[in-house]
Amino acid sequence: MKKTLLILLLGLSCLVAAETKLCPCPVETPVREMEPKELYKLISDEVDDLWILDIREPDQIGHGEIFTLNLVQITRGYLEFKIRKAIPDLNARIVIYCCTGKRGRLAAKTLQEMGYTNVYSLKGGIREWVEEGYPLDTVYGEMVLKR
Numbered sequence: 001m002k003k004t005l006l007i008l009l010l011g012l013s014c015l016v017a018a019e020t021k022l023c024p025c026p027v028e029t030p031v032r033e034m035e036p037k038e039l040y041k042l043i044s045d046e047v048d049d050l051w052i053l054d055i056r057e058p059d060q061i062g063h064g065e066i067f068t069l070n071l072v073q074i075t076r077g078y079l080e081f082k083i084r085k086a087i088p089d090l091n092a093r094i095v096i097y098c099c100t101g102k103r104g105r106l107a108a109k110t111l112q113e114m115g116y117t118n119v120y121s122l123k124g125g126i127r128e129w130v131e132e133g134y135p136l137d138t139v140y141g142e143m144v145l146k147r
Contacts, residue, residue, distance in 0.1 A: 004137040009071030012044060019110060033110045034095050036129045042095075043068050051087050053096045055107050057127075060099060065141060066129060076103050090115045097122035097129070 014139070042050050050066045054061060055076045064073065072086045087089070087094060092118060098104045104121035111119045122129065126136070135142045 031105045031112070032120045033101070033123040035123050036132045036134055039066075039095055039122060039129075040134050049093050049095070051092050051094045053083075053087070053094055053107070055096060055098050055103055062101070062139075064126075065136040066126065067135070067142070069090065076107055079107055080114070083111065083114070087116075087128035088145075091117050093118045093120075095120045095122055098125045100127050101125040 020099075039052075045053075050067055050068070051070045051072060054065055054071060054073045056073075057075055061073060065073075074082045074086060094111065096104045096107045096111070096119065098107070101121060101124045104125055108119045108121040130136060130145050133144060133147075135144045
């Protein structure tokens with residue numbers, strides 16, 4: 001009897017935790033990814049409502065960045081604290097990038113949960129961008145990987 005009651009209480013507490021988002025179980029939120037080719041076209045066409053969000057660490061940013069006038073740099077650790085001031089429009093088109101795309105997908109999920117509606121992660125991050133031959137803005141000027 002005590003064992004049954006304990007299992008029932010444990011199950012009930014997990015149900016309550018899940019409803020209040022205290023459960024450590026991840027809930028999958030679909031994250032849209034944008035191909036480097038598509039992002040390059042948007043930047044080339046100078047689309048007005050496009051924001052590029054670089055969430056890499058400062059030492060990674062020094063290797064080069066994707067150039068656009070609407071570039072925002074916020075490290076992943078400060079994203080939740082600084083994004084509303086940097087990009088207040090919840091309907092703005094935002095493309096997030098990191099080195100390989102993993103942190104970018106996590107950041108996109110976070111922004112979706114914060115109410116941003118038009119968020120993408122750059123597929124493969126800046127690494128895939130470079131490997132596909134698109135330019136980086138560096139302290140030495142624009143650079144392109146030649147193979």
